[in-house]
Amino acid sequence: xxxxxxxxxxGVFGFLFHSQRMMKQTATQAGNESDxxxxxxxxxxxxxxxxxxxxxxxxxxxxxxPATLVLTLAWSFCLIIHFPGxxxxxxxxxxxxxxxxxxxxxxxxxxxxxxxxxFFLLGDIIGSRNIGLFLFCALQLIATSFAFATxxxxxxxxxxxxSLIGVLFVFCLILPLFPLAxxxxxxxxxxxxxxxxxxxxxxxxxxxKGRIAQRNSYCILxxxxxxxxxxxxxxxxxxxxxxxxxxxxxxxxxxxxxxVTSMLSVLVYSVLIESMLFSALGIKPxxxxxxxxxxxxxxxxxxxxxxxxxxxxxxxxxxxxxxxxAIVKLYDPELSDPVRWKxxxxxxxxxxxxxxQTWAACMLKDPIVYLEAVAMNTYDLFYPSSMLxxxxxxxxxxxxxxxxxxxxTQDTYDSSPATRALLVQQLSRIYSEPxxxxxxxxxxxxLNDLNDxxxxxxxxxxxxxxxxxxxxxxxxxxxRRNGRAFVAHVxxxxxxxxxxxxxxTQSRYITPLxxxxxxxxxxxxxxxxxxxxxxxxxxxxxx
Numbered sequence: 001x002x003x004x005x006x007x008x009x010x011g012v013f014g015f016l017f018h019s020q021r022m023m024k025q026t027a028t029q030a031g032n033e034s035d036x037x038x039x040x041x042x043x044x045x046x047x048x049x050x051x052x053x054x055x056x057x058x059x060x061x062x063x064x065x066p067a068t069l070v071l072t073l074a075w076s077f078c079l080i081i082h083f084p085g086x087x088x089x090x091x092x093x094x095x096x097x098x099x100x101x102x103x104x105x106x107x108x109x110x111x112x113x114x115x116x117x118x119f120f121l122l123g124d125i126i127g128s129r130n131i132g133l134f135l136f137c138a139l140q141l142i143a144t145s146f147a148f149a150t151x152x153x154x155x156x157x158x159x160x161x162x163s164l165i166g167v168l169f170v171f172c173l174i175l176p177l178f179p180l181a182x183x184x185x186x187x188x189x190x191x192x193x194x195x196x197x198x199x200x201x202x203x204x205x206x207x208x209k210g211r212i213a214q215r216n217s218y219c220i221l222x223x224x225x226x227x228x229x230x231x232x233x234x235x236x237x238x239x240x241x242x243x244x245x246x247x248x249x250x251x252x253x254x255x256x257x258x259x260v261t262s263m264l265s266v267l268v269y270s271v272l273i274e275s276m277l278f279s280a281l282g283i284k285p286x287x288x289x290x291x292x293x294x295x296x297x298x299x300x301x302x303x304x305x306x307x308x309x310x311x312x313x314x315x316x317x318x319x320x321x322x323x324x325x326a327i328v329k330l331y332d333p334e335l336s337d338p339v340r341w342k343x344x345x346x347x348x349x350x351x352x353x354x355x356x357q358t359w360a361a362c363m364l365k366d367p368i369v370y371l372e373a374v375a376m377n378t379y380d381l382f383y384p385s386s387m388l389x390x391x392x393x394x395x396x397x398x399x400x401x402x403x404x405x406x407x408x409t410q411d412t413y414d415s416s417p418a419t420r421a422l423l424v425q426q427l428s429r430i431y432s433e434p435x436x437x438x439x440x441x442x443x444x445x446x447l448n449d450l451n452d453x454x455x456x457x458x459x460x461x462x463x464x465x466x467x468x469x470x471x472x473x474x475x476x477x478x479x480r481r482n483g484r485a486f487v488a489h490v491x492x493x494x495x496x497x498x499x500x501x502x503x504x505t506q507s508r509y510i511t512p513l514x515x516x517x518x519x520x521x522x523x524x525x526x527x528x529x530x531x532x533x534x535x536x537x538x539x540x541x542x543x
Contacts, residue, residue: 161525165522192515207532223262289343378499387461470496485531
């Protein structure tokens with residue numbers, strides 16, 4: 001007789017997409033059996049499919065939608081006191097692009113610029129740009145709540161204990177960092193909620209060893225999610241490519257369809273969107289010097305310690321791409337942007353080659369300085385430091401002269417006709433509600449007080465979500481010799497690597513890892529058998 005319990009523990013994607021194929025495979029298995037056995041086998045498969053669908057929608061009705069509502073209501077308090085919502089300086093720069101005060105560049109993803117601009121335009125039509133910001137922040141908060149709710153439903157399908165799911169749900173409900181991120185209009189938080197769906201889909205592909213991708217519906221869904229990730233932030237394409245290749249080594253032939261789906265999303269973005277559409281619209285390409293964050297930071301620190309030891313050829317090679325006098329003054333151990341912005345993006349290939357040779361030669365002379373440069377720029381990924389700093393520099397912008405200075409000094413704005421007065425005028429169209437200033441101050445004070453406690457300093461730290469929980473999960477998987485779980489963990493490891501190569505380890509860059517931290521805790525609790533459960537329910541039948 002068919003094992004209903006095993007069926008009920010299949011993943012969300014399996015529930016949605018496998019019923020028809022299961023019936024066909026069941027009929028094929030019965031090819032050499034009697035007609036009676038064939039009929040019985042097909043009826044069992046039909047019953048399994050119907051029960052599958054019934055169980056899935058019942059769980060969605062019981063858990064996903066109510067969980068979304070509860071999370072939304074709990075998090076809405078943060079949105080209300082920060083009415084109309086919050087933005088970062090990257091979003092402020094995108095707003096200036098929308099207003100035509102600066103040229104469009106791919107440094108800030110044009111897709112998110114268009115998305116945010118549509119809500120700003122809607123606010124302008126209504127009569128206040130604040131209204132447009134509030135509508136977007138509210139919708140993003142609801143979408144994030146739904147992403148989390150979907151994750152909890154998926155954990156239930158995997159067989160995670162109800163008590164652990166309950167504890168994790170309460171954790172997500174009360175931790176203030178989640179609503180602070182969910183109600184902020186910026187590309188990193190938009191990416192993070194999409195990433196939650198992609199991570200769930202990737203895990204399901206690993207658990208089924210790619211067989212779930214035999215469903216066209218699954219492939220279409222993952223293609224859309226992957227493309228949205230890349231549109232939200234281009235570095236996502238590197239994560240998708242490497243994760244997919246590792247998955248191919250693991251799944252081999254059975255994972256080809258998933259690999260094709262993932263690579264197709266990268267190809268569509270690179271060829272059709274970035275190369276053709278952006279060029280046709282006159283959007284300037286992203287400044288490629290962003291990938292030089294680590295080398296230039298190492299060079300700057302080496303020059304500070306050993307400038308008098310540089311040979312004339314080494315000095316010339318560095319000066320061709322980085323003015324030595326400027327980088328000595330601008331060097332910030334915890335931020336590579338000041339030095340990186342001085343990098344000569346118009347350097348020739350010969351000059352770049354000479355610089356890289358000099359960079360390698362200096363590394364051999366003093367590798368400790370190079371390691372120090374990386375450690376100083378990334379230490380808070382591993383050592384407790386508060387995530388609250390990112391949420392202390394939000395709107396209103398008009399009173400912050402440093403923001404205008406920051407925007408005017410970036411290379412992106414060299415050709416902009418904007419003046420300081422005009423910038424202040426445009427940025428002041430987004431402002432905080434004065435009547436809620438007292439509530440915001442009290443809320444911020446409570447968060448700071450929490451951060452000063454021993455437990456709060458850990459719970460609100462970057463390191464807990466950027467390295468401690470992922471590192472613990474990796475140790476658990478390796479100790480159990482769980483190959484499938486390790487493959488599913490590859491995107492997490494790649495995210496940490498990308499963080500280490502970033503110009504700065506701000507809290508918003510950590511958000512994708514932060515959003516799935518509770519998910520990783522639940523996955524660690526699963527036995528190895530939960531990762532190898534057969535995808536095809538027909539194989540579990542007993543005729």
